Amino acid sequence: MRRVVLFAGGVGGARLAAPLARALGPEDELTIVVNVGDDFEHLGLAISPDLDTVLYHLCGLADTERGWGLRDESFGTLEELRALGGPAWFALGNRDLATHLYRTQRRSEGAPLSTITAELVRARGVDARVRLLPVSDAPVRTMVDTDAGELAFQSYLVERGARDRVRGFRYAGADEASPAPGVVESIAAATQLIVAPSNPYVSILPMLAVPGIARAVAAAPGLRSGLSPLIGARAVKGPLVAMLEALGHPATSFAALTAAGFPLDFAYLDPADAHETPHFAAAGMRVVLFPLVLRDAAADAVARALLEPALPG
Amino acid sequence: MRRVVLFAGGVGGARLAAPLARALGPEDELTIVVNVGDDFEHLGLAISPDLDTVLYHLCGLADTERGWGLRDESFGTLEELRALGGPAWFALGNRDLATHLYRTQRRSEGAPLSTITAELVRARGVDARVRLLPVSDAPVRTMVDTDAGELAFQSYLVERGARDRVRGFRYAGADEASPAPGVVESIAAATQLIVAPSNPYVSILPMLAVPGIARAVAAAPGLRSGLSPLIGARAVKGPLVAMLEALGHPATSFAALTAAGFPLDFAYLDPADAHETPHFAAAGMRVVLFPLVLRDAAADAVARALLEPALPG
Numbered sequence A, B: 001m002r003r004v005v006l007f008a009g010g011v012g013g014a015r016l017a018a019p020l021a022r023a024l025g026p027e028d029e030l031t032i033v034v035n036v037g038d039d040f041e042h043l044g045l046a047i048s049p050d051l052d053t054v055l056y057h058l059c060g061l062a063d064t065e066r067g068w069g070l071r072d073e074s075f076g077t078l079e080e081l082r083a084l085g086g087p088a089w090f091a092l093g094n095r096d097l098a099t100h101l102y103r104t105q106r107r108s109e110g111a112p113l114s115t116i117t118a119e120l121v122r123a124r125g126v127d128a129r130v131r132l133l134p135v136s137d138a139p140v141r142t143m144v145d146t147d148a149g150e151l152a153f154q155s156y157l158v159e160r161g162a163r164d165r166v167r168g169f170r171y172a173g174a175d176e177a178s179p180a181p182g183v184v185e186s187i188a189a190a191t192q193l194i195v196a197p198s199n200p201y202v203s204i205l206p207m208l209a210v211p212g213i214a215r216a217v218a219a220a221p222g223l224r225s226g227l228s229p230l231i232g233a234r235a236v237k238g239p240l241v242a243m244l245e246a247l248g249h250p251a252t253s254f255a256a257l258t259a260a261g262f263p264l265d266f267a268y269l270d271p272a273d274a275h276e277t278p279h280f281a282a283a284g285m286r287v288v289l290f291p292l293v294l295r296d297a298a299a300d301a302v303a304r305a306l307l308e309p310a311l312p313g
Helices: A011-023 A049-058 A076-083 A094-108 A113-123 A153-159 A183-189 A200-208 A213-219 A240-246 A253-258 A271-282 A296-307 B011-023 B049-058 B076-083 B094-108 B113-123 B153-159 B183-189 B200-208 B213-219 B240-246 B253-258 B271-282 B296-307
Strands: A003-008 A029-034 A040-042 A045-047 A130-134 A141-146 A149-152 A166-172 A192-195 A223-227 A266-269 A286-289 B003-008 B029-034 B040-042 B045-047 B130-134 B141-146 B149-152 B166-172 B192-195 B223-227 B266-269 B286-289
Touching (some): A003 A011, A011 A029, A011 A049, A011 A296, A029 A183, A040 A153, A049 A113, A076 A094, A076 B094, A094 B076, A141 A153, A141 A200, A200 A213, A240 A253, A253 A271, A266 A271, A266 A296, B003 B200, B011 B029, B011 B049, B029 B049, B029 B183, B040 B153, B049 B094, B049 B113, B076 B094, B094 B113, B113 B130, B130 B183, B141 B153, B141 B200, B149 B153, B166 B200, B183 B213, B200 B240, B253 B271, B266 B271, B266 B296, B271 B286
Parallel strands (some): A003 A192, A192 A223, A223 A266, A266 A286, B003 B029, B029 B130, B192 B223, B223 B266, B266 B286
Antiparallel strands (some): A141 A149, A141 A166, B040 B045, B141 B166
């Protein structure tokens, strides 16, 4: 019986979460701890992009090409909002909107994010062996310090198209936050911990910034594996390379996998980055080379390799 | 040059507003003062049903059969919300949702309801001679006292299908509210005031409950006309007859037109209610008999009759 904890941001986490769930044995359990640093309030709605992306992938409804939102989605509401002169920079599909309306209504009733997430997971028919936990029920908001001033994450990424030069990050609210129910317990009980190929600055660090998480990870008895979010110095998605370089780091898998300070036993690299192996070895990490294109059968192969009790390398 | 002020609730007001707007001469102006007593917060959204119904009719986008919402509307978001187990009792169409999202966003930015309404009116391309004013920028909420306890208006009407016996009404917040900018000035400058065939308890009285409105109406120099919301003891729409009877009144046009205490010079009755004429005469009102089915050409005829400087009767 394996108890797997996956630390996940948005797309990278979602693309790994679904194949991991498929690879579970009958007695296995998968707990996905999800970043809430890019959650925001928009149009009055409580939006949790990473939780939604992971959930939509888990239940098979995700638009996997686009990387966000639901398949076969229509955008009539957004088009109408644009016609009214409203802020339409954050794309919200008609069916996706129901998730935000549900969450907003339940929040207004006092339900914590973890409870709402569990309700959505159940309503979407996700496998009962899989749990989805926001890292915290309290707001943690990634703020991006840029040459255009400090920006809320979604303003930086979506509204302004990640065009501003990054100088640093702040995780507002993290100091006062605490782990959501079950998070620390899951980490302590895990047979293995997996860090998804997510952006260290805006997906992993906002989780480690919640008091108690980093300590739980450091004390965890399970094996800790991380997948590089870079393949051949390119991010699969998002502005990670620009962030690394703006902060004075090379665009390498080593820089990406160590930036968050998440202690790792195993680093999964794409063969394109095999030349980086000595850096990891020097830092006490074992490298597993595996094609990291998380699509279809290749993603399932990565998931099975991760769940193998005797890891190669 | 006519300066017309129309006091409007939802459907009754909307069905009169559009033909009145069509009947305006080049120099005429129409100000529609709209009830906000059935506004509510739902799913995190700021919803103003009467303002929206009037606006949608004015811009020709209303679903005039149904009486609410937009024509050619789809309901994918609502269906998805229902599938998630969320509260789906208040029907929200996909395009209609954009109006609520726009209003909610602007409210969160601090814009008053009257400003937001003006923006929506402009965005929808309404004739520049027509103004739409919420009676107040402050919240006024119609609360219905029933044998099942006090209910917020939308809970009474939509969620519970108006099945509870009514004992009375309260207009929460009215005492602290003040008229929105332009309302009192429009009333004072009006050449005529028209009360739409709206429910007196839940459309007209919540407006008169805002301090300053009843006094402005009483002091207005313009002729005051009211259209009966009943035709042959039946309401065109809604639970007015049950309300009148529950409060000990007969289901008559006289009861309906006098229940709100709005002072009238002219009462417009459908010929089906011609027998009530003596009651109005005894109360000092002149009766105009006119078919009050506010559809198509008949509605335009009513509007033209209302705007005639020399009223018959």
